[in-house]
Amino acid sequence: xxxxxxxxxxxxxxxxxxxxxxxxxxxxxxxxxxxxxxxxxxxxxxxxxxxxxxxxxxxxxxxxxxxxxxxxxxxxxxxxxxxxxxxxxxxxxxxxxxxxxxxxxxxxxxxxxxxxxxxxxxxxxxxxxxxxxxxxxxxxxxxx
Numbered sequence: 223x224x225x226x227x228x229x230x231x232x233x234x235x236x237x238x239x240x241x242x243x244x245x246x247x248x249x250x251x252x253x254x255x256x257x258x259x260x261x262x263x264x265x266x267x268x269x270x271x272x273x274x275x276x277x278x279x280x281x282x283x284x285x286x287x288x289x290x291x292x293x294x295x296x297x298x299x300x301x302x303x304x305x306x307x308x309x310x311x312x313x314x315x316x317x318x319x320x321x322x323x324x325x326x327x328x329x330x331x332x333x334x335x336x337x338x339x340x341x342x343x344x345x346x347x348x349x350x351x352x353x354x355x356x357x358x359x360x361x362x363x364x365x366x
Contacts, residue, residue: 223337224249226284228276231291231345231355232268235363241268242362244355245276254279255354259362268359269295270325277332286338291345291352299340304330 227248234241241264244257256275260268269292277286290296298304304326307313312320312327320326343349346356 223283223285225287226280227287227289228273229289229343229349229351229355230269230272230276230295231352231359232265232270232272233356233359233363234263234265234268238262238264240363240366241265242359242366243268243272243275244358244362245272245279246351246354247276247279248351249284255358257358257362259359259366261366266292266294267322267325270322270329272355272359274325274329274332277329277336277338280336284336286336287341288338289341289343289349289352291343293342296340296342298326299333299338300342 228245230245232241232243240261242257242259247254256279258275273288273295307320308330312323314320343352345352
């Protein structure tokens with residue numbers, strides 16, 4: 223199975239407010255940068271959207287090392303929240319509807335098509351590719 227590394231980030235000016243998302247995909251010697259934004263959104267929506275859009279770029283099933291500074295995204299998979307939400311008809315442990323359910327459903331389905339390892343990175347530190355994603359996401363905010 224081919225290995226792809228993906229770095230993602232989402233950003234928001236005000237929460238809610240204008241937002242941006244970005245991803246850098248690395249496959250063999252290729253590098254692809256993608257980004258987008260929304261006029262009225264939240265930071266969490268942008269973080270999840272970045273991962274969705276990156277995984278949608280994959281042309282075949284891959285082993286993915288996905289690096290994110292979002293504890294929300296990483297913990298959702300690594301701590302199993304998403305599997306419990308799905309099992310409980312997209313309700314949280316406190317029986318509340320899961321926020322951004324449609325995004326989480328889409329992400330869940332994309333993750334099922336690949337072998338995705340979620341890796342937490344420290345935001346705004348010395349990780350060059352995470353910083354590049356942050357820069358691209360912030361550029362998207364300025365376009366909104």
